[in-house]
Amino acid sequence: MAAACARTLCKVGWTIVGSPAARRSGTVSYLLGNVGAQGPRRAYGTGGAGFRSKLLSSVRAGRGGRVLGCAFLLGGGLGLYQTVKFSVQQHLAEEEAKASGPALKLILYQYKTCPFCSKVRAFLDYHGLPYEIVEVNPVMRQEIKWSAYRKVPILMVDGDVQLNDSSVIISSLKTYLISKEKTVPEILRCYPEMKSVNDSGKKVTEYFNKYWVMLSEAETAALYPEKGMQKEEMKWRQWADDWLVHLISPNVYRTSGEALASFDYIVREGKFGTYEGFFAKYVGAAAMFIISKRLKNRHNLQDDVRQDLYKAVNDWVAAVGKKRKFMGGDSPNLADLAVFGVLRVMEGLQAFDDMMENTKVKHWYRRMERATLNHEGRK
Structure with missing residues (x-):
């Protein structure tokens, strides 16, 4: 014109x-x-x-x-x-x-150092979705006292729709971004809750279909053009939740010195009062040092838990392969974002530096870093 x-x-x-x-x-x-x-x-x-x-x-x-x-x-x-x-x-x-439809108003209730919250932030950042953050005090949790769901992350959509569980949040929003005909409440019905009691007698809430992106046949074919891509993405998303996440605490609290350094970071990044922060740093570090030993036994980790971390990360890199920039090909898929989000919470700690030095993850990690910082998913 x-x-x-x-x-x-x-x-x-x-x-x-x-x-x-x-x-x-x-x-x-x-x-x-x-x-x-x-x-x-x-x-x-x-x-x-x-x-x-x-x-x-x-x-x-x-x-x-x-x-x-x-x-x-x-x-x-x-x-x-x-x-x-x-x-x-x-x-x-x-x-x-x-x-593209009206912009969603998103508010994320989180702990800065929570790997599940970091997964959600990686997704939102990559897709260039604007959102507000409410940092939750991990002791009192007053910021989410209005919610029957007492864990983070919680994502509020347009002030009245509550999304729980990091994988449900990511799958729901991915569905919404692709399928414009469905509203968020309609999509949320595809992920029903299931409440149960685990072996320890603790009440738990699980969600059906949480690794599925609910699309039509044509939309699914466009998102996953090659055979096996969808199955591969779901497998590694679940791997990030069921295995990789459980390697974080034993590694960042591996020694008393690392536990203290980790809690120093948590207090600086989190929402703590002066006295509360002092208490959390020293008492929390000591407690998590002990708990990390129990976690090591619970998940059958080696005495040197770094070796389990290195193996897991190298397994991931091998799954991506040498011919692909990301597991999603030229662009990250939901598995890339999940693994990146989990690993990112260790940045600034000794465990992260050791991982970058002793595994093959560095180049993939830096590509993911650029993709999220540049909001490349908007394209």
């Missing part, structure tokens, strides 16, 4: 310049700056005495009206072109926004 306007203005300009009256008055040779006679150096002069004397002589000779008129025509044409160009860009942006 803008280009068509510019072409029309050019035609009008050349019609005026090419008219017999203009040729007789010498307007054409003036505007072209007598290139043939004196070279191109005068064609775009704008401030010298020569320019003023030419303009004055043209006016005195009765040609000023035509010259100024043509100049105004060309200048106005450029201004109109820029205005039309801006209007077209604005219109296209509005149409794109309409096509």
Whole structure:
């Protein structure tokens, strides 16, 4: 549209310049700056005495009206072109926004250092979805006292729809981003809750279908163009929840020194009062050092838990393979985002540095870092 306007203005300009009256008055040779006679150096002069004397002589000779008129025509044409160009860009942006539907208002209730919360943030960041964060105090949890679900992450959508469980949150939003015909409440019904009591006598809530993205057959084929891609993504998403997450605590609280450093980071990043933070740092570090030993036994980890972490991370890298940038191919899929989100909570700690130095994960991790920082999922 803008280009068509510019072409029309050019035609009008050349019609005026090419008219017999203009040729007789010498307007054409003036505007072209007598290139043939004196070279191109005068064609775009704008401030010298020569320019003023030419303009004055043209006016005195009765040609000023035509010259100024043509100049105004060309200048106005450029201004109109820029205005039309801006209007077209604005219109296209509005149409794109309409096509993508109204923006969701998202509020994430989280602990900064929680791997499940980090998974959700990785997804939201990668897809460029704006969201607010409410940091929950892990001791009192007053920020989520309104919720019967007492764990994080919790994602509130448009102020009235509550999404629980990191994998349900991610699967629901991915479904929403692809299938515009469904609302979030409609999608949420595809992930029903199941309450039960585990072997320890503790009440637990599980969700059906939480690793499924609920799409039509055509949408599924577009999202997973190669055979086995969907199954592979679901397998490694579950692996991140059932195995990789359980390697974090034994590794970041491996020694008393690492436990203290980890809680120093948790207190700095979390929502603690002055005395509460002091208590959490020292008492919490001691408690988690002891608990990490129990977790090691519960999950049958080696005495050197770093070796389990290294093996898990190298297994992941091997699954991605050498021919793919990500498990999703040229772009991260939900498994990439899940594994990245879990590993990211160790950044700044000794366990993270050791992992980067002793495994093959570095290049994939840095690619994931760039993809989330640049919100590449918006494309």
